[in-house]
Amino acid sequence: MDMWSYFYTCLVSVWLHRLYVYSAVAFGISLWIVIQFTTTRTKRKGKKSHRNPSSPEGTSDKVGNGCAPRQAQEVHVAGVKIFYGSQTGTAKRFAKALAEAVTSLNLPVEVINMGDYDPEDGLAEETSSRNICVFLVATYTEGQPPESAAWFCKWLEEAANDFRVGKSFLQGLRYAVFGLGNSAYVDHYNTAEELFETSSEEEAGGTDSVVDVEDLGNIMGNMKKAKREQELQEGAAGAERREMITPALREALTKQGYKLIGSHSGVKLCRWTKSMLRGRGGCYKHTFYGIESHRCMEATPSLACANKCVFCWRHHTNPVGTEWRWKMDQPELILQEALEKHQNMIRQFKGVSGVKAARLEEALAVKHCALSLVGEPIMYPHINSFVRLLHQHGISTFLVTNAQFPEEIRRLEPVTQLYVSVDASTKESLRRIDRPLFKDFWQRFLDSLKALAEKQQRTVYRLTLVKAWNVDELKAYADLISLGKPDFIEVKGVTYCGESSASSLTMANVPWHGEVVSFVRELARLLPDYGIACEHEHSNCLLLAHSKFQVDGEWRTWIDYGRFQELVREHQRSGGSRTFTAADYTARTPPWALFGARERGFDPLDVRFQRKNKARDISGC
Incomplete structure (x- = not known):
């Protein structure tokens, strides 16, 4: 009877003071959440501060449009291979400039001419490596790639459509594509770059395993759109047009004697x-x-x-x-x-x-x-x-x-x-x-x-x-x-x-x-x-x-x-x-x-100049 009375008294006391009990439980849960959050954040900061830029550890977050500050970019690649296809040397210059930028990040980099590279033997190996492959390719006559990249692009196009190769042949390849061309060629502007994008996507079977480091296509499209809008705004505002002869063009033409x-x-x-x-x-x-x-x-x-x-x-x-x-x-x-x-x-x-x-x-x-x-x-x-x-x-x-x-x-x-x-x-x-x-x-x-x-x-x-x-x-x-x-x-x-x-x-x-x-x-x-x-x-x-x-x-x-x-x-x-x-x-x-005359169109009043080791002819022929 005494035990029951004691137990009953406790229950009544708890019930009467139930608000205090609820508050104590709520405080305890809140304290536990704060401790867990603080501990997790401290661990993340510790890992980030000790991370090596060339280490294979980390995340694979995509850098948006290349605008993230360098200290915030989490790179986890073994190296970068830059492939270029150039006709006039522009893509080659871009490749070298990019290589210098990559080197400054303490990453190994290799610049490769597409004309000297066998994609059938080498490109498949890159799918399992931790390298990023960057393709810089120009667009030449009729929307075709330059001569140095012709075989590379032909192989890529054929491989993408060859059932014997398989759609997953290049699955896992991490790449970026940058096209060079003249926007005045509306029908063929950067079509060589589009070939790389299309073929690579087909090779990957349309999966998410192909990661484009930067969505260059959208960036370029947005830039062109913004440029057109700016030109329209400047034209509407009566802004002065730019000069046809740029400083670089002026220098080049002057050297040619213009x-x-x-x-x-x-x-x-x-x-x-x-x-x-x-x-x-x-x-x-x-x-x-x-x-x-x-x-x-x-x-x-x-x-x-x-x-x-x-x-x-x-x-x-x-x-x-x-x-x-x-x-x-x-x-x-x-x-x-x-x-x-x-x-x-x-x-x-x-x-x-x-x-x-x-x-x-x-x-x-x-x-x-x-x-x-x-x-x-x-x-x-x-x-x-x-x-x-x-x-x-x-x-x-x-x-x-x-x-x-x-x-x-x-x-x-x-x-x-x-x-x-x-x-x-x-x-x-x-x-x-x-x-x-x-x-x-x-x-x-x-x-x-x-x-x-x-x-x-x-x-x-x-x-x-x-x-x-x-x-x-x-x-x-x-x-x-x-x-x-x-x-x-x-x-x-x-x-x-x-x-x-x-x-x-x-x-x-x-x-x-x-x-x-x-x-x-x-x-x-x-x-x-x-x-x-x-x-x-x-x-x-x-x-x-x-x-x-x-x-x-x-x-x-x-x-x-x-x-x-x-x-x-x-x-x-x-x-x-x-x-x-x-x-x-x-x-x-x-x-x-006249046609058929012995002078063959040379005015007999003048003397035709002959180069050295040739007889001087004064007949006007």
Whole structure:
């Protein structure tokens, strides 16, 4: 009875003081939680402070966009292997720069040229290693990888689609891909990089085992989007556009002998100008059209171009683009500086051995302007004003376009002679040779030829023959000629400008003069309205002319430049109502310039220069 009373008393006491009991239990639980949390956090800090960056321990957290501070990046790799595929050396430079950055993290790094690496034997081993593989690959012609990475990419693509290899062949490979390319090539921008991403994902079977260290695709997309938005905002706010000539570009072009004008123009002394100053002969335009080569200024109001031709003699140092998006200089400034810089270059020949004093004096008064130095002159928005200024100074105009701007051709006011470069006769060969930026390049090309047919002044097709590339397309060339109906057709063998990482051309692609003559003969047989009028053997060039320029059995391919200036002034004074045609300013072609003449297009008034160990020929041949 006493025991029960005691037990009952305790229960009643607990019940009466139950709030204190609840509080004590709650405090105890809270204290336990705090102790556990503090202990765990201390252990984590201890592990982190003693961790070696190259240790295989730790987490595999992904660094977001490379923006995490270095001390917060937890790296647990054995090393980094950087693979690069480069055509011009840009990817190689990026690879070396990345290697230096990785080395600063005390990680072993190896830089590998894809052309020297066998992926079938080596890449599979990386799936089980603790290395990270970084692929830096450029995009070359038609969206293909550069030559050094061609086999690597071909193997990767075939392995991804070969059921015998298996989808898990590269499962476990940890990699990052960085693509290099020109965003102006809309259809092929970074397609080589996309090949790596697609193939690697297929190899992994679509699992999460393939870890992309940085989501470079999204980053690049966001950067491009932000850049476009910024340009739109700047344009809306009336912000000044950037200059076409960057400091690096200015340095490169200056080294090549360009005299740069303002922010997008240039002038350079032609080698034929120097040659004629010495009495060693003029260029093919002297033979075909009667220009005085020592009085010709080679210039351009636009260094930018919409193509990256394989035979470009500027080795693609000039900028590219499909529309004018740069700061723009006024035509008066361009012409004034062009004349001043050209004259300064001419004056440097004063006192040079062999230079004829009379021709040096004549050369200071520019009479012709070849708007063909580099780039696409017709892109310049004020091209008509610039041409008018040249004519007002009594300077004839030879303007060359790459047939990608048909509307600009239609809007172009009369020039002395308008050229269109016809570098190929089929869509595929034009794509391979000119490497155009425009997606609809072939339609633009055809429309440009149609626009040329509408012109009343002299028009020219300029065909550049590249052996093994475009010399077997005679019928297709004939069809294009019937479309544009040019007055003249210049056919020239490609000029080899030396080895360039931007082009695969070699001397083997340069046709012999006899081969060019054979091509022209065959082409003439397909063109009943044209005949072979002139030849300039020294330039490996021939001229086909329309039969309307053969009057009373004599070719009249030369130009009466004084008469042209009279006609163009009348045209301008009448506001364009008084028109004139190519037949209104022709002149007789001298016998020595004709095809079949013993001089082979060399002016007998000059002396042809022979290199050492060759007999000096004073006959003009």
